[in-house]
Amino acid sequence: MKRKFLYPLWVLFFFVAVVVLVACSDDEEAGTDEGENSQEETGSESDEPLTLTFFNADGEEKAFDDPVAKKITEKTGIKLEMDYPVGGDEEAIPLMIASGDYPDLIYAKGDIGKLIEAGGVIKLDDLIEEKGDHLKAMYGDQIDRLRNSIDDPSIYTVGTYGVENAHWETSGTFQVQLDVLRELGYPEIRTLEDFEQAITEYYEMYPEIDGQETIPLSLLGSDWRWLITVGNPAGFAAGLADDGQWAVDNDTGETTYKFLLPEMKAYFKWLNGMHDKGLLDPESFTHTHDTYISKLSSGRVLAIADQNWNIGDADKALVADGKDWRTYAPLPVTLGSDYQSQALKDYGFAGGWGIAISSTSEHKEEAFEFLDWMASEEAQILTNWGIEGENYDIVDGKRVMHEEDRERMNTDADYAKETGVGYYVYPFPQWGNGAVDSNGQSITPNTEQDIIDNFNSAEKEALSEYGMENWIDWFPQTEDLETSKHGSVANYTIPSGSDVEIIQQKADDLTEQRITQMILGDPADFDDSWDAMIDELDAMNIEKANQDMTQMTQDIMELWGTN
Template identity: 65%
Template sequence: MKKRLSVLWLLIIAGILIFTACSNGSDSVDGEKDTDEPGTSEDNSKDIPAEPVTLTFYNEDGEEKPFDDPVAQKITEKTGVILDIDYPVGGSDETVPLMIASGDYPDLIFAKGDISMLIEAGGVIKLDDLIEERGDNLKAMYGDQIDRLRNSLDDPSIYQVGTFGVHDVPLETSGTFQIQLEVLRELGYPEITTLEEFEAALTEYAEMYPEINGEKTLPLSLLGSDWRWLITVGNPAGFAGGYPDDGQWSVDTNTGETVYKFLEPEYREYFKWLNGMNAKGLLDPESFTHTYDTYISKISSGRVLSVADQDWNLYDARYALIDAGMEERTFAPLPVTLSEDHIHHGLMDYGFAGGWGIAISSTSEHQELAFDFLDWMASEEAQILINWGIEGEHYEIVDGQRVLFEETRHSMNTDGDFSRNSGVGYYIYPFPNWGTAAVDSNGQSITVNTREQVVANQLDVEKEVLSEYGMELWIDWFPQQDELQRSNHGAAYNFSIPAGSDLQIIQQRLDDITETRITQAVLADPAEFDALWDAMVVEMEEAGAEQANEEMTKLTQNILELWSGDVE
């Protein structure tokens, strides 16, 4: 899915846990000092170009921005590389196919799920030998999880690195139902863990306050008019049904059995509830027609009581509410499920996700330099730079520890353009990164967002509400990771489905069917819901749902075998 990189650094969450990043024990990620640690001047003898070299970089999640902020300038100083970043304009569906058709590739490519097309076309190179010969930092970072970078059982080569943290631990949730802090305060801090309780709270508050700031109160608003249908309509249904986020799939992580998720009974139950919300006037009637800007504007006005969305999609609205002095109209995440019998998987541990990453093109004239750049980005020096910024400008050293300047910390939490303008946090995604649970060679968290920092960053009204619930962080409300099984397959939305395969074609058909038919079912008269849902299931079966389930199951099982460490 597309992401706005200007706010993605805010999703980078951390703990001060110590993890061992590789089997040889020579990585500073585990907190042990090593005389040959990656990122030091003794690291290797790679030459930095006498004059900076510009590498072209296609970033499928990119945006128009020059590589000239303070952090970018420091990266250039350390690597001799300037990035000329290209990004998809007006959607990315055709960008990679056009590259392949023309044979004109940038030096570096972040193609997300389209990497299989580039591999098949010979547009990207294998990285195995480069990793072995000159990838000390990457080997140390990935350690015994490096198999998760491999392409497939048939071709277990490594073509890409980066995107997701190797060791992550959540301090925040995202993508769940969220409700205004003011609603919780006004209703006396009710427990809300089921859809029934969620609906009751929205109903009661909306009856008390039919208007907010002179405009009609909207109990629940979604954004189902564009690709965000997937994250505000489709994904919340899975969380409510007790499923982890596997994109469009439901996966048994032990057996690998995989089913197109909208065939699962819990999804039907969820959307029947949402249909009832619409019939009762509790769902914003424009949820499937308004634009992103209109959606954000509504939330920014303070009259939207709840949403079901990713945090990164809401930050503009959050900043607007804070700027307008309506901090109490910002949101708290809820562990809402269909019933108490379902377990919320918002804190699910997916392990290192593998999947997406940055590749080097087969036509690049600077392949070794491009690789050295990616390897340097995995070093301790780089990880500190991209997470913390520049010493003396963004942080200082106090008693041997990095401490953010108060101005930096404040800007991180109130200025939506801070990361974009400063570069702090901007280059974490989609580049190689240690993850939010990693620590440096001095034992300090590699990310700025430790548990203590997350607490310190909370708004006063957040602290007030959390205190009333006897919690310190919002994640305290959710089932904890040690209560949930760790995923053995990562997350299915990261799988690289072969381009042009029956599976890819059928899934696209199924996605088109469900987005259209579920929208119709939600907006229909409740008496028509069951018939509409049954008709959709028949349509999915006719489109090849059973075949898709079989092929996706095989792909998942291949991933489990590929990641077992037994594949040569």
């Protein structure tokens, strides 16, 4: 009886087990299919990079698809969709504010104040404290220089300028063709008088170059670069630091609109004389940037007063065409021996402008984490050097740039754009020239020795004739110049709608127009025209702007603890 009872029970258990197993198997298969599909979808989403929109006021048309960009995406999971102001449009930020439609990341330059006032960007203090380890390490005790103002000491931006800045080269100075120096027996050129004499003598010797009329001096005053090639050189000739439209007493912070100074009159009167003598390119205030670069690239422009970044394409074109002697040497030129070039001045970390995160971004934390990663050693090496094995190798424990890459960096205007090497340094957080990594190696491929090694053959020969290794050798040295206590006024965020903003804009518009007219006018009318311009500046209450800017400079010095 017992056996008869157990047998059917065993059979029952067997069939129940089979049914359960089959059911479970079906459920597991269904669940597995669903789970795998779900994982595949989730995996697909997580593997797909997050796109952050980025407006760059200094940007250009460019996709985030070069090798360095792809490596950044691989490391961060972030892809940038980059936008820029078409045709130098100055209304891009005001239009953003009016529409309330902001990208995730914004580099607004001097318009950052407008965004802060409009509530268009967020404060970064808490994020830096909670998860900004790389940024805190980068800025160290200079982090206060990121703060907005003494009234609102919050941090809204990071990046743009190097925290450390070694002064191994100059930019923005007067420059003359190397062949001028060679033909004239390598003269000393330290004053405007020396400068004029050199280009005049060479022009008389060679009225044509390669079948085209020689141009003794050319400027670019037809657009915003008026400030770069006309306004700024006037201050540099007067021994002023690069404080934009202002002259600053480094001890007291007293700040003056620089075009009020008698030295400015002296410089522009000289430039008026150059025009009257036929030594200034008559198209200096009408030609486009492309035309200007084309003239420089032809090798027939003897002298300029410009920033290196503005003439880079021309310099590379000249070297590529084998015209090394038509490239330019920087000069420590001033109004006279009583003035000292400030080309190698140490401004410290500039602070001020930088990249902000918009208040409307749906990815604020991801955007911040991306900016923090860009401040990391890994990112700094990647953005400066490129990809190991593709752009550089490790030789005896040190990074060595491939010769082809080094060559293209110096001769190919599209190198950075095509490879990404060096392209994402500015305006992102950057350690700067002179900084070293955890192994003591330069964070950039541009040590002073690299710069010296990269001089073209004509530069090396000219430097040898002068008994110098580097062009900076004939400039007043950084250690002999005062370190700025206020950074540079050119980087200040001027409060939107303030008296100083309104007055300066009017003053800038006036001086650009009037000074251009004076340079191109009859020398006999220059003094009266200058006096009339000063009267116009007084009438628009330029003294009020001086007072307000002085207070702003002094506030910066207090905020930074340098007063």
